[in-house]
Amino acid sequence: MGNERECFGFRVKMGEYEVEISGTREEVLRTVEDLPSLMVNVQKAFETVKPKTVATLTIKKEAPKEEIGAPAQKYPKIVHTDNCGDAILRVLETDWGKWRPRTMDELKEALKANGLDFSGRVLAGVLMGLVKQGKVRRWKTDAGHVYILAEKETLA
Numbered sequence: 001m002g003n004e005r006e007c008f009g010f011r012v013k014m015g016e017y018e019v020e021i022s023g024t025r026e027e028v029l030r031t032v033e034d035l036p037s038l039m040v041n042v043q044k045a046f047e048t049v050k051p052k053t054v055a056t057l058t059i060k061k062e063a064p065k066e067e068i069g070a071p072a073q074k075y076p077k078i079v080h081t082d083n084c085g086d087a088i089l090r091v092l093e094t095d096w097g098k099w100r101p102r103t104m105d106e107l108k109e110a111l112k113a114n115g116l117d118f119s120g121r122v123l124a125g126v127l128m129g130l131v132k133q134g135k136v137r138r139w140k141t142d143a144g145h146v147y148i149l150a151e152k153e154t155l156a
Contacts, residue, residue, distance in 0.1 A: 075113035101146035
Protein backbone atom coordinates (compact mmCIF):
# COMPACT_ATOMS: atom_id res chain seq x y z
CA MET A 1 0.00 0.00 0.00
CA GLY A 2 2.94 2.36 0.53
CA ASN A 3 3.65 2.34 -3.23
CA GLU A 4 0.27 3.95 -4.04
CA ARG A 5 1.28 7.19 -2.35
CA GLU A 6 4.65 7.45 -4.13
CA CYS A 7 4.86 10.18 -6.73
CA PHE A 8 4.89 8.86 -10.29
CA GLY A 9 5.40 11.07 -13.35
CA PHE A 10 4.92 10.90 -17.09
CA ARG A 11 6.16 13.55 -19.53
CA VAL A 12 5.17 14.01 -23.21
CA LYS A 13 6.72 16.47 -25.64
CA MET A 14 4.82 17.55 -28.79
CA GLY A 15 6.83 19.86 -30.98
CA GLU A 16 7.91 22.81 -28.86
CA TYR A 17 5.42 22.08 -26.06
CA GLU A 18 5.74 19.66 -23.17
CA VAL A 19 3.15 18.23 -20.78
CA GLU A 20 3.91 16.41 -17.54
CA ILE A 21 1.42 14.21 -15.66
CA SER A 22 2.21 13.26 -12.10
CA GLY A 23 0.41 11.62 -9.21
CA THR A 24 0.22 8.11 -7.91
CA ARG A 25 1.19 5.37 -10.33
CA GLU A 26 -2.44 4.29 -10.61
CA GLU A 27 -3.67 7.85 -11.33
CA VAL A 28 -1.01 8.43 -13.98
CA LEU A 29 -1.65 5.08 -15.72
CA ARG A 30 -5.39 5.77 -15.74
CA THR A 31 -4.70 9.21 -17.23
CA VAL A 32 -2.38 7.71 -19.86
CA GLU A 33 -5.27 5.48 -21.02
CA ASP A 34 -7.17 8.71 -21.75
CA LEU A 35 -4.11 10.25 -23.42
CA PRO A 36 -5.48 10.27 -27.02
CA SER A 37 -8.46 12.41 -26.05
CA LEU A 38 -6.37 14.47 -23.62
CA MET A 39 -3.76 15.27 -26.29
CA VAL A 40 -6.47 16.66 -28.56
CA ASN A 41 -7.46 19.04 -25.77
CA VAL A 42 -3.83 19.87 -24.96
CA GLN A 43 -3.12 20.63 -28.62
CA LYS A 44 -6.19 22.90 -28.81
CA ALA A 45 -5.02 24.68 -25.65
CA PHE A 46 -1.58 25.30 -27.14
CA GLU A 47 -3.07 26.61 -30.41
CA THR A 48 -4.54 29.55 -28.50
CA VAL A 49 -1.00 30.39 -27.34
CA LYS A 50 0.45 30.49 -30.87
CA PRO A 51 0.53 33.91 -32.54
CA LYS A 52 -2.12 34.12 -35.22
CA THR A 53 -1.62 35.78 -38.58
CA VAL A 54 -4.21 37.37 -40.77
CA ALA A 55 -3.71 37.96 -44.45
CA THR A 56 -4.96 41.19 -45.92
CA LEU A 57 -5.06 42.13 -49.57
CA THR A 58 -4.14 45.60 -50.73
CA ILE A 59 -5.83 46.51 -53.99
CA LYS A 60 -5.65 50.03 -55.30
CA LYS A 61 -9.03 51.38 -56.33
CA GLU A 62 -7.82 53.45 -59.27
CA ALA A 63 -5.82 52.27 -62.23
CA PRO A 64 -2.40 53.89 -62.56
CA LYS A 65 -2.75 56.83 -64.98
CA GLU A 66 -0.52 55.23 -67.61
CA GLU A 67 -2.92 52.25 -67.85
CA ILE A 68 -6.18 54.19 -68.33
CA GLY A 69 -6.99 54.14 -72.03
CA ALA A 70 -3.47 53.08 -72.98
CA PRO A 71 -3.52 50.92 -76.12
CA ALA A 72 -0.40 48.95 -75.15
CA GLN A 73 0.01 47.51 -71.69
CA LYS A 74 3.02 48.85 -69.82
CA TYR A 75 4.80 46.60 -67.38
CA PRO A 76 6.64 47.78 -64.28
CA LYS A 77 10.43 47.94 -64.17
CA ILE A 78 11.98 45.93 -61.36
CA VAL A 79 15.51 45.48 -60.04
CA HIS A 80 17.07 42.54 -61.90
CA THR A 81 17.26 39.17 -60.17
CA ASP A 82 17.79 35.64 -61.44
CA ASN A 83 15.56 34.28 -58.66
CA CYS A 84 12.05 33.68 -60.04
CA GLY A 85 10.36 34.02 -56.62
CA ASP A 86 12.07 37.35 -55.91
CA ALA A 87 11.15 38.60 -59.38
CA ILE A 88 7.47 37.69 -58.93
CA LEU A 89 7.34 39.39 -55.53
CA ARG A 90 9.02 42.52 -56.93
CA VAL A 91 6.47 42.72 -59.77
CA LEU A 92 3.54 42.21 -57.38
CA GLU A 93 4.92 44.89 -55.01
CA THR A 94 4.62 47.55 -57.75
CA ASP A 95 1.52 49.68 -58.37
CA TRP A 96 0.87 47.49 -61.44
CA GLY A 97 0.85 44.36 -59.24
CA LYS A 98 -1.26 45.91 -56.49
CA TRP A 99 -3.83 47.55 -58.78
CA ARG A 100 -5.56 44.24 -59.44
CA PRO A 101 -4.83 40.52 -59.18
CA ARG A 102 -2.76 39.29 -62.16
CA THR A 103 -2.91 36.10 -64.20
CA MET A 104 0.14 33.91 -64.70
CA ASP A 105 0.32 35.07 -68.35
CA GLU A 106 0.38 38.73 -67.23
CA LEU A 107 3.11 37.96 -64.71
CA LYS A 108 5.10 36.07 -67.37
CA GLU A 109 4.85 39.04 -69.74
CA ALA A 110 5.84 41.51 -66.99
CA LEU A 111 8.91 39.39 -66.20
CA LYS A 112 9.73 39.07 -69.91
CA ALA A 113 9.53 42.88 -70.24
CA ASN A 114 12.25 42.99 -67.57
CA GLY A 115 14.49 40.58 -69.47
CA LEU A 116 13.48 37.56 -67.37
CA ASP A 117 12.21 34.58 -69.36
CA PHE A 118 11.08 31.82 -67.01
CA SER A 119 9.20 28.83 -68.44
CA GLY A 120 5.52 28.46 -67.63
CA ARG A 121 6.30 25.33 -65.62
CA VAL A 122 8.91 27.14 -63.47
CA LEU A 123 6.63 30.14 -63.00
CA ALA A 124 3.67 27.94 -61.97
CA GLY A 125 5.79 25.99 -59.48
CA VAL A 126 7.28 29.11 -57.91
CA LEU A 127 3.84 30.77 -57.69
CA MET A 128 2.43 27.73 -55.86
CA GLY A 129 5.40 27.82 -53.48
CA LEU A 130 4.76 31.51 -52.75
CA VAL A 131 1.06 30.73 -52.16
CA LYS A 132 1.95 27.92 -49.73
CA GLN A 133 4.35 30.26 -47.90
CA GLY A 134 1.52 32.80 -47.53
CA LYS A 135 3.39 35.48 -49.49
CA VAL A 136 0.95 35.45 -52.43
CA ARG A 137 -2.80 34.86 -52.54
CA ARG A 138 -4.42 32.91 -55.39
CA TRP A 139 -8.00 32.29 -56.45
CA LYS A 140 -9.87 31.17 -59.55
CA THR A 141 -11.71 33.61 -61.82
CA ASP A 142 -13.31 33.34 -65.26
CA ALA A 143 -9.92 34.38 -66.69
CA GLY A 144 -8.14 31.60 -64.76
CA HIS A 145 -6.18 31.77 -61.53
CA VAL A 146 -5.08 35.21 -60.40
CA TYR A 147 -2.34 36.20 -57.99
CA ILE A 148 -1.78 39.18 -55.72
CA LEU A 149 0.68 40.00 -52.96
CA ALA A 150 -0.48 38.97 -49.48
CA GLU A 151 0.38 41.24 -46.59
CA LYS A 152 0.69 39.72 -43.12
CA GLU A 153 -0.31 41.29 -39.86
CA THR A 154 0.36 39.72 -36.47
CA LEU A 155 -2.54 39.80 -34.03
CA ALA A 156 -1.82 40.50 -30.38
